[in-house]
Amino acid sequence: MSTKTVLITGTSSGIGLATAVAAARGGWRVLATMRDTAKAGALRAAAEQAGVELEVRELDVTDPASVAACFAGIDRLDAVVNNAGAGHLGTLEQESVDEVRGVMEVNFYGVLHVTKAALPLLRASGGRVLTVTSVGGVVGQPFNEAYCAAKFAAEGYLESLAPVAASVGVAVGVVEPGAVASEFVSNVGVAEDAVAEAGPYGKALEAYLARTRTAFAGAQKSEEVGEQIAQLLDAAELPFRVQTSDVARAFTALKLADADGSAVQKLTGSWVAQ
Template sequence: MTETKTVLITGTSSGIGLATAVAAARAGWRVLATMRDTAKAGPLLAAAAAAGVRDAIEVRALEVTDPASVQACLAGLDRLDALVNNAGAGHLGTLEQESVAAVRAVLEVNFFGVLNVTRAALPLLRAAGGRLIAVTSVGGVVGQPFNEAYCAAKFAVEGYFESLAPVAASVGVSVSVVEPGAVGSEFVANVGFTEDLVEQAGPYAPALVNYLARTRDAFANAQTPEQAAAPIVELLAAERPAFRIQTSDAARAFTAAKLSDADGARVQALTAGWIA
């Protein structure tokens, strides 16, 4: 019999994180499902029970921006085979209309939060020969209007992980980034697509109205969280996980406008050669 492997997933109270936790448990993983407020675990636990995998999921509190919370979450773990950095927060705004402090707060959650968890988990992943995954976004490849801060954070994660990947591989840890496009989840609602945004946009209001109309159309044809989670769970079991994957044909087409090296293999071969 093979030993059950353990994956820690951040941001599992809803959306892609919740769906990934349930799907990973169904695939035979022991899942450490983390979230800032464990009082919000009800939907996850209900979905796990409905799927018959409640016993495979352990909920833990984790605030990714707080190193003490990260250490407390990982305390007592003697093995970790995979980490899925999924926790994040959307943000709409443009520089003239918001403070640099607001931009910094977006990076704190979406970039530095990923680094906090990854840094703490790497010794365990290294010992297990495990894998490290970050859920980024097509916004980590293509900059998008009124998403300057969010895209900056996702670009930063992609750049950091692309640079880390050959280094981590040298000690037995595979690194991948997952790029969803539009996904229908609470994440979108939490961004705050409200009329107040337009009222506060000043001279940028006409452009913002057009952007919001386009975005509503895109999310009308969004993937479900379960569809976006499926490639993540496939990565957990892949014999040779790609560095970069998109979760839908639409996401692949969108990123292809910028990426000719669609799965990251060419860049990885190049930079791995630099340290071999």
């Protein structure tokens, strides 16, 4: 039997890098994609250290032409891991709708572009789609309005797609990490002086950032999440929703059992209490 092939997006750092190495270590042929292949140094070094090989391809998930070019020549595909994403902190009154659209382009439409391109190949192989969302795809969080909206959208779309895809032999699932110690956090780019620039929202933002620093003090390592995703590639049955830690499971359970939304509002309201 030929080696199974997985395409993973956003592999230049963090969860994507860790997943690519773990999957290659598990015997998969890995197509490791990223928007800028000049940033592949850390991935190549990690692969060399692990004693595995992988293929790096350029892919901008927001660009249909880039997606088509990346998929050109792939004759077999057994799994896709939609990991590419962009963090964003802000609130509606102080940001443009175009900024919100930009977050949606990466975190929602990017997933659709890649999954749409992959589905014919996955139907042929009886493969699976794994998408890294977030606990923020279940629980809306202060100052993460655009980010959570995009992750909510991805989860809603994929939850709706899953039974349709299953009817043609393709399994669909989402992976929901909580706090992860990766470059994703620093890439959000919120400086401490953002509090001073937040005007009437300054105190709420200050409280939120203080809470976030505490939460990320106990963050999971990217390698731990990557190993879990690699295991899901080979799992006999793929659950639709998988959290990557006990903290993430407890957090999402609060929402999934919260019929009227009061428990979530009480919790997240405490994060910005002045």
